[in-house]
Amino acid sequence: MRFEALSVFPEFFDSYLDMSIMGRARKRSVFEFVAHDLRSWTHDRHNTVDDSPFGGGQGMLMKPAPLFEAIEDISSRGEARPHVVFFSPCGRPYCQAVAEELSHKNRILLVCGRYEGMDERAYELADDIVSMGDYVLTGGELAALCVIDSVVRLLPGALGDEMSAKDESFSDGLLEYAQYTRPAVFRGRAVPEVLLSGNHAAVDAWRRRNAIERTARWRPDLLEVAELTDEERAFAERSMREERQ
Numbered sequence: 147m148r149f150e151a152l153s154v155f156p157e158f159f160d161s162y163l164d165m166s167i168m169g170r171a172r173k174r175s176v177f178e179f180v181a182h183d184l185r186s187w188t189h190d191r192h193n194t195v196d197d198s199p200f201g202g203g204q205g206m207l208m209k210p211a212p213l214f215e216a217i218e219d220i221s222s223r224g225e226a227r228p229h230v231v232f233f234s235p236c237g238r239p240y241c242q243a244v245a246e247e248l249s250h251k252n253r254i255l256l257v258c259g260r261y262e263g264m265d266e267r268a269y270e271l272a273d274d275i276v277s278m279g280d281y282v283l284t285g286g287e288l289a290a291l292c293v294i295d296s297v298v299r300l301l302p303g304a305l306g307d308e309m310s311a312k313d314e315s316f317s318d319g320l321l322e323y324a325q326y327t328r329p330a331v332f333r334g335r336a337v338p339e340v341l342l343s344g345n346h347a348a349v350d351a352w353r354r355r356n357a358i359e360r361t362a363r364w365r366p367d368l369l370e371v372a373e374l375t376d377e378e379r380a381f382a383e384r385s386m387r388e389e390r391q
């Protein structure tokens with residue numbers, strides 16, 4: 147999998163992508179990453195990428211020409227055209243299902259906006275527009291890192307333990323169950339007995355119920371679409387009623 151970013155801060159990405167799990171996966175060629183400097187596709191002395199909005203208003207917009215030239219040029223390189231992702235609060239909400247979908251692409255170009263947004267005509271170049279949530283970021287770079295991180299951990303060989311991405315929150319439509327490590331009693335709070343029992347079936351059953359309880363508490367909206375047995379659904383509804391009391 148090859149990720150590319152188009153940004154006015156191409157130096158932003160490496161410190162994160164060379165660290166920890168991302169760094170190891172990158173070294174092992176689980177993914178490649180290249181950042182392109184948008185200013186390389188400007189033609190004036192000041193390498194201008196922004197301008198004021200027609201009709202007035204606050205702030206500056208990214209000009210269409212450098213974006214068009216950069217995306218056309220980058221897309222024409224290499225064997226496969228990239229899947230071009232733009233970021234905007236107006237995009238489709240990013241979630242684990244979108245990360246899964248993107249994990250099947252070979253090449254992704256993440257276009258990072260800055261300033262107050264982009265000239266609307268630039269969005270014609272997008273194959274996908276993604277929102278990271280109902281809040282406003284100063285630029286798309288953080289959003290791009292969120293996408294890279296969440297997609298890379300789904301790629302074969304990225305995590306040491308092949309199972310660990312399968313057990314995580316959202317992978318089965320539920321939040322992840324609670325986990326504990328030593329000591330078994332900390333400041334008077336004991337770890338649930340069953341986790342110390344060595345009975346794997348009982349541990350699995352406890353984890354499933356705990357995931358449903360936690361989802362009922364923190365994200366009841368997820369339970370509407372989660373795949374549950376009739377018994378689990380009844381338990382989920384009981385848990386939600388208890389939460390409301």
Ligand code: ADE
Pocket residue numbers: 233234235276277278279280281282283284285286289
């Ligand atoms: N740009 C600014 N805010 C954003 C958000 N919430 N998601 C994606 N792109 C953005």
